[in-house]
Amino acid sequence: MGIQAGVLFREKDMAGIGGYKIYLPFKIIDNNNLYRLQVHYFTLFYQKVLLEKRFFEVDVMGETGIGGFNVHKLENGQEIFVKKGNFNSIGVSVVNTFKALRWLGLQSMLGYRWMLQKEYYSTFSGWFYSLGIWFSVKDFVRFIRYDCMIKRKY
Secondary structure, rough: OOEEEEEEOOOEEEEEEEEEEEEEEEEEEEOEEEEEEEEEEEEEEEEEEEOOOOOOOEEEEEEEEEEEEEEEEEOOOEEEEEEEEEEEEEEEEEEEEEEEOOOEEEEEEEEEEEEEEOOOOHHHHEEEEEEEEEEEEEHHHHHHHHHHOOOOOO
8 A cells, every 4th residue: 555646847757755555464484484564665756758648658667765664473373573674675667557537547557676675574575566546636737727617708
């Protein structure tokens, strides 16, 4: 679960911040032990438009982030606190936006993220995907201003 917000400049570039929380109920990590892993982090990202059409857009995005993790071990039906710490990450992804309206649509992301420290949470390094709602403030304002306002008749 997460949220991203960015500022568009030069009509093809976006820079912004994001915040995320990842929760994996139980993962086998070592010696067949079960762990509950939770990660929360913030990122700075840069996104470049590769292809832009009326109802579809393809972007490439790079990000770098900092965050924290919590690890609990499942033993005899109870969770035992194991470790808490911080990490740094970098990632790259392809972002597809399907615009049902000029200002509202669905966004999917497929990418690879590297956690720069290796320990329990190294299982978070790897491929990821994301699905979400896309909203453009700029296009929404244009829609309200030019399509919804009563136009003058000359």
